[in-house]
Amino acid sequence: GAGVSQSPSNKVTEKGKDVELRCDPISGHTALYWYRQSLGQGLEFLIYFQGNSAPDKSGLPSDRFSAERTGGSVSTLTIQRTQQEDSAVYLCASRPFSSTDTQYFGPGTRLTVL
Amino acid sequence: GNSVTQMEGPVTLSEEAFLTINCTYTATGYPSLFWYVQYPGEGLQLLLKATKADDKGSNKGFEATYRKETTSFHLEKGSVQVSDSAVYFCALSVDADGLTFGKGTHLIIQP
Numbered sequence: 001g002a003g004v005s006q007s008p009s010n011k012v013t014e015k016g017k018d019v020e021l022r023c024d025p026i027s028g029h030t031a032l033y034w035y036r037q038s039l040g041q042g043l044e045f046l047i048y049f050q051g052n053s054a055p056d057k058s059g060l061p062s063d064r065f066s067a068e069r070t071g072g073s074v075s076t077l078t079i080q081r082t083q084q085e086d087s088a089v090y091l092c093a094s095r096p097f098s099s100t101d102t103q104y105f106g107p108g109t110r111l112t113v114l
Numbered sequence: 115g116n117s118v119t120q121m122e123g124p125v126t127l128s129e130e131a132f133l134t135i136n137c138t139y140t141a142t143g144y145p146s147l148f149w150y151v152q153y154p155g156e157g158l159q160l161l162l163k164a165t166k167a168d169d170k171g172s173n174k175g176f177e178a179t180y181r182k183e184t185t186s187f188h189l190e191k192g193s194v195q196v197s198d199s200a201v202y203f204c205a206l207s208v209d210a211d212g213l214t215f216g217k218g219t220h221l222i223i224q225p
Contacts, residue, residue: 033212043203045212059212091158095210103213105150105158 002026004106006092012112013082021077021109025094032075033095033103034067038088046090049075051097082113116141120204120216127194128224135189135219137178137204145206147171147180147187148213152201161189161202199223 005024013019025032034046045059049069060066064083069075079086089110093103120137127133139145149161149171162171167182176191187204204216 031210035212042217043205043213043215045214048212050210056211093158093213102160102163103207104160107157 004092004094004104006090006106006109008109009107010110010112012114014114015084016081018078018080019082019111021079021090021111023075023077023092023094023106025073025075025092026096026104028096029094029104030072030097031095031103032069033093034075034077035091035093036088037091037108041088043091046077079111082111084113087111087113116145116206116208116214118204118206118214118216120202121219122217124220124222126222126224129196130193131223133189133191133194133198133221135202135204135221137187137189137216139185139187139204139206141185141206141208141214143208145208147178148205148207149176149178149187149189150203150205150215152203152218154200158203194221194223196223196225 007022030051032049037043047067048056064080067077089108091108092106095103118139146165148163150158151161152158162173164171164180170179178187178189199222201218201220203218205213207213
Protein backbone atom coordinates (compact mmCIF):
# COMPACT_ATOMS: atom_id res chain seq x y z
CA GLY A 1 0.00 0.00 0.00
CA ALA A 2 0.95 3.67 -0.13
CA GLY A 3 3.51 4.88 2.35
CA VAL A 4 3.84 8.18 4.15
CA SER A 5 4.03 11.04 1.67
CA GLN A 6 5.36 14.53 2.18
CA SER A 7 5.21 17.69 0.14
CA PRO A 8 6.98 19.58 -1.17
CA SER A 9 10.09 17.42 -1.52
CA ASN A 10 12.23 20.56 -1.63
CA LYS A 11 11.54 24.07 -0.42
CA VAL A 12 13.80 27.09 -0.76
CA THR A 13 12.74 30.22 1.07
CA GLU A 14 14.14 33.52 2.18
CA LYS A 15 14.94 34.31 5.78
CA GLY A 16 11.92 35.78 7.55
CA LYS A 17 9.29 34.07 5.39
CA ASP A 18 6.77 31.54 6.69
CA VAL A 19 6.68 27.99 5.30
CA GLU A 20 4.20 25.12 5.50
CA LEU A 21 5.20 21.48 5.13
CA ARG A 22 2.62 18.78 4.58
CA CYS A 23 2.46 15.15 5.64
CA ASP A 24 -0.01 12.49 4.51
CA PRO A 25 0.28 9.49 6.82
CA ILE A 26 -0.46 5.90 5.95
CA SER A 27 -4.22 5.42 5.83
CA GLY A 28 -5.58 4.20 9.17
CA HIS A 29 -2.52 5.14 11.19
CA THR A 30 -3.57 7.00 14.32
CA ALA A 31 -0.22 8.39 15.44
CA LEU A 32 1.84 10.96 13.55
CA TYR A 33 5.29 12.36 14.34
CA TRP A 34 7.47 15.15 12.99
CA TYR A 35 11.27 15.07 13.16
CA ARG A 36 14.04 17.08 11.61
CA GLN A 37 17.42 15.91 10.39
CA SER A 38 20.32 18.32 10.18
CA LEU A 39 24.06 17.91 9.93
CA GLY A 40 24.75 19.61 13.22
CA GLN A 41 21.96 18.16 15.36
CA GLY A 42 21.26 14.78 13.80
CA LEU A 43 17.69 13.47 14.03
CA GLU A 44 15.48 15.37 16.49
CA PHE A 45 11.91 14.71 17.55
CA LEU A 46 9.63 17.73 17.16
CA ILE A 47 5.98 16.87 17.84
CA TYR A 48 3.67 13.86 18.21
CA PHE A 49 -0.07 13.48 17.56
CA GLN A 50 -2.06 10.51 18.86
CA GLY A 51 -5.71 10.35 17.89
CA ASN A 52 -7.72 13.17 19.44
CA SER A 53 -5.36 13.69 22.36
CA ALA A 54 -3.47 16.93 22.87
CA PRO A 55 -0.19 16.75 20.92
CA ASP A 56 3.16 16.27 22.61
CA LYS A 57 5.00 19.46 21.62
CA SER A 58 8.01 18.88 23.83
CA GLY A 59 10.48 18.77 20.95
CA LEU A 60 9.54 22.01 19.21
CA PRO A 61 12.65 24.24 19.30
CA SER A 62 10.85 27.59 19.50
CA ASP A 63 7.42 29.19 19.32
CA ARG A 64 8.03 29.86 15.63
CA PHE A 65 7.26 26.18 15.06
CA SER A 66 3.71 24.82 15.16
CA ALA A 67 1.83 21.89 13.74
CA GLU A 68 -1.73 20.78 13.34
CA ARG A 69 -3.44 17.61 12.27
CA THR A 70 -6.81 17.92 10.63
CA GLY A 71 -9.41 15.18 10.82
CA GLY A 72 -6.93 12.81 12.36
CA SER A 73 -5.11 12.45 9.06
CA VAL A 74 -3.09 15.08 7.18
CA SER A 75 -0.67 17.20 9.18
CA THR A 76 0.95 20.54 8.46
CA LEU A 77 4.13 21.79 10.10
CA THR A 78 4.43 25.58 9.99
CA ILE A 79 7.62 27.52 10.58
CA GLN A 80 7.16 31.26 10.96
CA ARG A 81 9.83 33.87 10.30
CA THR A 82 12.30 31.24 9.09
CA GLN A 83 15.94 31.47 10.10
CA GLN A 84 19.00 29.96 8.41
CA GLU A 85 19.37 27.48 11.26
CA ASP A 86 15.95 26.06 10.31
CA SER A 87 17.53 24.58 7.17
CA ALA A 88 17.17 20.82 7.50
CA VAL A 89 15.25 17.82 6.22
CA TYR A 90 11.87 17.59 7.94
CA LEU A 91 10.62 14.03 8.32
CA CYS A 92 7.15 12.79 9.07
CA ALA A 93 6.35 9.34 10.43
CA SER A 94 3.12 7.52 11.19
CA ARG A 95 2.30 4.54 13.38
CA PRO A 96 -0.73 2.26 13.41
CA PHE A 97 -2.74 2.13 16.59
CA SER A 98 -2.25 -1.62 16.73
CA SER A 99 1.54 -1.34 16.85
CA THR A 100 2.91 0.49 19.83
CA ASP A 101 6.36 0.82 18.47
CA THR A 102 7.12 0.85 14.77
CA GLN A 103 7.07 4.22 13.06
CA TYR A 104 7.09 4.42 9.26
CA PHE A 105 8.88 7.38 7.77
CA GLY A 106 8.15 9.53 4.75
CA PRO A 107 10.83 10.72 2.30
CA GLY A 108 11.14 14.13 3.95
CA THR A 109 11.05 17.77 2.86
CA ARG A 110 14.41 19.46 2.39
CA LEU A 111 14.10 23.05 3.58
CA THR A 112 16.74 25.59 2.64
CA VAL A 113 16.56 29.06 4.16
CA LEU A 114 18.65 31.62 2.29
CA GLY B 115 16.11 12.26 29.88
CA ASN B 116 16.67 9.73 27.13
CA SER B 117 19.83 9.45 25.06
CA VAL B 118 21.50 7.09 22.59
CA THR B 119 25.22 6.83 21.95
CA GLN B 120 26.68 5.09 18.91
CA MET B 121 29.95 5.14 17.05
CA GLU B 122 29.75 7.72 14.28
CA GLY B 123 32.32 6.44 11.82
CA PRO B 124 32.70 6.36 8.96
CA VAL B 125 33.25 2.66 9.35
CA THR B 126 34.94 1.12 6.31
CA LEU B 127 34.98 -2.64 5.82
CA SER B 128 35.73 -5.06 3.03
CA GLU B 129 32.97 -7.19 1.58
CA GLU B 130 32.28 -10.36 3.63
CA ALA B 131 33.79 -8.85 6.79
CA PHE B 132 32.06 -9.11 10.17
CA LEU B 133 30.24 -5.98 11.29
CA THR B 134 29.57 -4.63 14.77
CA ILE B 135 28.13 -1.18 15.42
CA ASN B 136 27.93 -0.40 19.11
CA CYS B 137 24.91 1.31 20.64
CA THR B 138 24.28 2.15 24.29
CA TYR B 139 21.38 4.05 25.79
CA THR B 140 19.98 5.75 28.84
CA ALA B 141 16.24 5.95 29.33
CA THR B 142 13.62 6.97 31.88
CA GLY B 143 11.24 4.07 31.79
CA TYR B 144 11.38 0.82 29.85
CA PRO B 145 12.34 1.58 26.25
CA SER B 146 11.79 -0.24 23.00
CA LEU B 147 14.96 -0.30 20.90
CA PHE B 148 15.39 0.08 17.15
CA TRP B 149 17.87 0.14 14.35
CA TYR B 150 16.90 2.28 11.36
CA VAL B 151 18.84 2.43 8.09
CA GLN B 152 19.10 5.21 5.53
CA TYR B 153 20.42 4.13 2.13
CA PRO B 154 21.90 6.80 -0.15
CA GLY B 155 19.14 9.04 -1.49
CA GLU B 156 16.40 7.16 0.37
CA GLY B 157 14.30 7.66 3.48
CA LEU B 158 14.61 6.07 6.89
CA GLN B 159 13.62 2.42 7.05
CA LEU B 160 13.18 0.22 10.08
CA LEU B 161 15.84 -2.49 10.04
CA LEU B 162 14.97 -4.33 13.25
CA LYS B 163 13.59 -3.81 16.73
CA ALA B 164 13.32 -5.36 20.18
CA THR B 165 10.77 -4.46 22.80
CA LYS B 166 11.97 -6.21 25.94
CA ALA B 167 15.13 -7.43 27.61
CA ASP B 168 16.91 -10.39 25.95
CA ASP B 169 14.80 -10.08 22.80
CA LYS B 170 16.76 -10.43 19.58
CA GLY B 171 15.71 -8.45 16.52
CA SER B 172 16.82 -9.69 13.12
CA ASN B 173 16.39 -8.77 9.48
CA LYS B 174 18.41 -9.08 6.25
CA GLY B 175 21.18 -10.94 8.11
CA PHE B 176 21.50 -8.20 10.75
CA GLU B 177 20.92 -8.95 14.43
CA ALA B 178 20.79 -7.02 17.69
CA THR B 179 20.02 -8.21 21.21
CA TYR B 180 18.38 -6.04 23.88
CA ARG B 181 20.79 -6.13 26.83
CA LYS B 182 19.21 -4.43 29.83
CA GLU B 183 22.13 -5.13 32.17
CA THR B 184 24.57 -3.29 29.91
CA THR B 185 21.98 -0.91 28.40
CA SER B 186 23.15 -1.87 24.93
CA PHE B 187 21.72 -2.86 21.56
CA HIS B 188 24.73 -3.59 19.34
CA LEU B 189 24.12 -4.27 15.64
CA GLU B 190 25.93 -7.24 14.05
CA LYS B 191 26.15 -8.93 10.67
CA GLY B 192 28.31 -11.88 9.87
CA SER B 193 29.19 -11.05 6.27
CA VAL B 194 28.55 -7.59 4.87
CA GLN B 195 27.88 -6.74 1.24
CA VAL B 196 28.49 -3.61 -0.80
CA SER B 197 24.72 -3.07 -0.80
CA ASP B 198 24.82 -2.66 3.01
CA SER B 199 26.58 0.68 2.60
CA ALA B 200 24.31 3.18 4.34
CA VAL B 201 23.87 5.23 7.51
CA TYR B 202 22.62 3.23 10.50
CA PHE B 203 20.74 4.86 13.39
CA CYS B 204 20.15 3.34 16.78
CA ALA B 205 17.01 4.66 18.48
CA LEU B 206 14.74 4.20 21.47
CA SER B 207 11.16 5.00 22.35
CA VAL B 208 9.41 4.91 25.72
CA ASP B 209 5.64 4.35 25.66
CA ALA B 210 5.50 5.06 21.91
CA ASP B 211 6.71 8.63 22.41
CA GLY B 212 8.93 10.28 19.83
CA LEU B 213 12.07 8.37 18.95
CA THR B 214 15.40 9.40 20.43
CA PHE B 215 18.14 8.73 17.87
CA GLY B 216 21.86 8.30 18.01
CA LYS B 217 24.01 10.43 15.70
CA GLY B 218 24.17 7.71 13.04
CA THR B 219 27.00 5.50 11.80
CA HIS B 220 28.10 5.84 8.19
CA LEU B 221 29.04 2.36 6.91
CA ILE B 222 31.09 1.96 3.75
CA ILE B 223 31.62 -1.52 2.31
CA GLN B 224 34.36 -1.87 -0.28
CA PRO B 225 34.35 -4.68 -2.87
